[in-house]
Amino acid sequence: MEEGQPGMSDQVKVxxxxxxxxxxxxxxxxxxxxxxxxxxxxxxxxxxELSAAMEVxxxxxREALRVLEREGLVRCAWHRGTTVxxxxxxxxxxxxxxxxxxxxxxxxxxxxxxxxEDLAALDKAAEVMAHVTDAHDMVRLDIAFHxxxxxxAGHQRLADAWDGLRCQVHLFLLTRINRSVEGYLxxxxxxxxxxxxxxxxxxxxxxxxLFAAHRRHAVDVLGGSSKPN
Amino acid sequence: MEEGQPGMSDQVKVxxxxxxxxxxxxxxxxxxxxxxxxxxxxxxxxxxELSAAMEVxxxxxREALRVLEREGLVRCAWHRGTTVxxxxxxxxxxxxxxxxxxxxxxxxxxxxxxxxEDLAALDKAAEVMAHVTDAHDMVRLDIAFHxxxxxxAGHQRLADAWDGLRCQVHLFLLTRINRSVEGYLxxxxxxxxxxxxxxxxxxxxxxxxLFAAHRRHAVDVLGGSSKPN
DNA sequence: CGATGACCTGATGTCGACATTACTACAACG
DNA sequence: CGTTGTAGTAATGTCGACATCAGGTCATCG
Numbered sequence: 001m002e003e004g005q006p007g008m009s010d011q012v013k014v015x016x017x018x019x020x021x022x023x024x025x026x027x028x029x030x031x032x033x034x035x036x037x038x039x040x041x042x043x044x045x046x047x048x049e050l051s052a053a054m055e056v057x058x059x060x061x062r063e064a065l066r067v068l069e070r071e072g073l074v075r076c077a078w079h080r081g082t083t084v085x086x087x088x089x090x091x092x093x094x095x096x097x098x099x100x101x102x103x104x105x106x107x108x109x110x111x112x113x114x115x116x117e118d119l120a121a122l123d124k125a126a127e128v129m130a131h132v133t134d135a136h137d138m139v140r141l142d143i144a145f146h147x148x149x150x151x152x153a154g155h156q157r158l159a160d161a162w163d164g165l166r167c168q169v170h171l172f173l174l175t176r177i178n179r180s181v182e183g184y185l186x187x188x189x190x191x192x193x194x195x196x197x198x199x200x201x202x203x204x205x206x207x208x209x210l211f212a213a214h215r216r217h218a219v220d221v222l223g224g225s226s227k228p229n
Numbered sequence: 230m231e232e233g234q235p236g237m238s239d240q241v242k243v244x245x246x247x248x249x250x251x252x253x254x255x256x257x258x259x260x261x262x263x264x265x266x267x268x269x270x271x272x273x274x275x276x277x278e279l280s281a282a283m284e285v286x287x288x289x290x291r292e293a294l295r296v297l298e299r300e301g302l303v304r305c306a307w308h309r310g311t312t313v314x315x316x317x318x319x320x321x322x323x324x325x326x327x328x329x330x331x332x333x334x335x336x337x338x339x340x341x342x343x344x345x346e347d348l349a350a351l352d353k354a355a356e357v358m359a360h361v362t363d364a365h366d367m368v369r370l371d372i373a374f375h376x377x378x379x380x381x382a383g384h385q386r387l388a389d390a391w392d393g394l395r396c397q398v399h400l401f402l403l404t405r406i407n408r409s410v411e412g413y414l415x416x417x418x419x420x421x422x423x424x425x426x427x428x429x430x431x432x433x434x435x436x437x438x439l440f441a442a443h444r445r446h447a448v449d450v451l452g453g454s455s456k457p458n
Numbered sequence: 459c460g461a462t463g464a465c466c467t468g469a470t471g472t473c474g475a476c477a478t479t480a481c482t483a484c485a486a487c488g
Numbered sequence: 489c490g491t492t493g494t495a496g497t498a499a500t501g502t503c504g505a506c507a508t509c510a511g512g513t514c515a516t517c518g
Contacts, residue, residue: 019509021307021471047500057473059288062500063295070299072386078250079479079500094386097334101387105330157301157323158330161390248479250501276470286503291470308470308509 026054027064034073034084035136035170041086045074071167087172089222095168096219102161103146103211109153111202118152119200126192135177138185143170145192149199176221191217255283256293263302263313264365264399270315274303300396316401318451324397325448331390332375332440338382340431347381348429355421364406367414372399374421378428405450420446 030050033039051061065082068074076082087095110118125148129141143166150162177184191214198207259279262268280290294311297303305311316324339347354377358370372395379391406413420443427436 019307023471044499046498048498058500059472062292066292066295072389078248080481081499091386094384097338097384098386098390101330101334105326109326155323155326157320157327157394160301161327161393164390164393165386252501273469275468277468287470288502305470309511310469 021060022056023060023063023067026050026056026060027067029054030064030068031071031073031167034068035140035174039084041084041171043084045082045084047082068167070164072164073167073171085168085171087168087175091168092172092219092222095165095172096215099162099165099169100212100215102158102165103149103215104208106150106153106155106158106162107199107207107211108204109155109158110149110199111204111207113154114152114199118154119196122148122152122196122199126189126196129189129192132189133185135181135185136174138188139170139173139177142173142188142192145195149195173218176218179221187217250289251285252289252292252296255279255285255289256296258283259293259297260300260302260396264369264403268313270313270400272313274311274313276311297396299393301393302396302400314397314400316397316404320397321401321448321451324394324401325444328391328394328398329441329444331387331394332378332444333437335379335382335384335387335391336428336436336440337433338384338387339378339428340433340436342383343381343428347383348425351377351381351425351428355418355425358418358421361418362414364410364414365403367417368399368402368406371402371417371421374424378424381428402447405447408450416446 030039030045039045045065047058047061047065051058054061065074065076069076069082072085074082074084085091122145125141125145129138129145132138132141146162146169147166150159153159195207195210195214198210201207259268259274268274274294276287276290276294280287283290294303294305298305298311301314303311303313314320351374354370354374358367358374361367361370375391375398376395379388382388424436424439424443427439430436
């Protein structure tokens with residue numbers, strides 16, 4: 001319905017040009033602040049403090065915090081304030097299993113009905129990771145690549161479900177690079193390239209296997225007490 | 230972490246007793262109003278009208294509408310108001326595929342680590358459907374049964390993801406019973422009983438097959454032009 | 459007569475202030 | 489000395505009013 005059909009007369013060069021509200025702007029700021037380390041997991045996010053710092057009223061801040069709650073980045077308790085999410089080992093397991101279910105569907109959708117433009121976008125998302133030296137930037141691009149995968153799936157609700165996990169995965173990856181950056185910077189570009197190649201080959205089984213292995217590499221760093229690397 | 234471990238000293242008889250906000254109350258009211266037919270798909274939900282009807286301010290109404298938006302029940306546009314979601318055939322396809330991915334994971338989780346109490350709750354949820362004559366009530370119990378399945382999975386984020394679909398599935402089932410109630414009232418109790426039996430048998434493959442068939446029965450009513458009933 | 463522009467209406471977005479609630483520390487009591 | 493009741497405090501929840509924006513209507517111009 002809403003998806004732009006390639007080949008029609010509408011100019012795909014112009015973006016929908018939809019105006020965003022102030023709440024989204026505030027949500028972006030707070031999100032980046034959390035990812036930047038200004039608010040570590042468990043820290044309290046006071047509405048008055050945030051509204052004063054950004055020079056906006058508490059209304060947009062409230063809505064922004066609810067947006068971040070939907071993304072799983074913070075937890076809101078009634079009359080008890082908002083705190084940055086702390087991921088327990090059980091949470092990481094939940095994240096991994098649900099992400100696996102979503103990504104499996106995404107891979108199938110991409111292989112079934114992805115356009116050449118979508119695959120080109122995946123290529124680009126994988127290539128920009130090649131010459132990155134900062135671990136934080138690499139995490140950002142890692143998430144961006146998987147965003148591109150879900151976008152290429154052409155499945156709005158699947159992308160929405162991923163939106164409910166991506167920030168928590170981002171948080172998890174941040175703790176991961178704190179444990180060990182070894183090999184992360186060097187391996188990620190190669191792995192993502194292999195992922196795109198598997199998608200291009202349209203071989204569902206091998207693609208699913210590669211994506212599963214890719215997820216496992218991330219989890220193994222934390223929980224892998226018996227099998228280091 | 231938060232899950233009540235059976236056999237510990239904490240009395241499972243008492244509920245967590247946490248108070249809800251006014252926004253959630255308003256959200257429940259609007260949700261029920263939509264399911265009751267007061268606001269058909271495409272209808273506009275005006276904040277002033279709702280706040281006046283419920284004798285609350287616009288603040289809680291705003292938050293409630295955002296909650297309903299997260300559930301996919303309404304769509305909010307910037308400065309353009311909120312409207313009840315209308316499900317296109319493409320939306321129904323998205324709903325079905327994503328629900329399948331989530332339910333597959335739920336079935337696996339239930340078979341792996343569901344307690345006897347969880348299975349008993351599933352039995353109960355399936356049994357209460359036996360003597361229902363109203364189609365709307367049947368839809369409600371249908372959703373409630375699948376809620377129980379996701380609850381038995383013991384996977385918070387999976388249940389959250391299902392929360393983003395359940396209202397849309399509810400909406401879809403309402404349009405389904407408008408097309409044909411034939412056999413729906415009689416078949417649902419039996420199918421759900423079979424679903425529980427498959428879960429109890431701990432046979433993953435057969436359970437997945439039964440759940441897939443169950444979902445297919447619902448979709449076939451709308452899209453099945455070649456195979457009526 | 460058709461197209462274009464400004465105005466008007468109705469809605470949502472935002473703001474500041476008040477009411478309500480939960481946490482904490484302290485005092486009184488058993 | 490441990491427990492319970494109570495006030496204080498600081499945060500969130502809620503409210504009403506103002507500012508801003510999108511869509512529709514009508515007058516004007518070509």
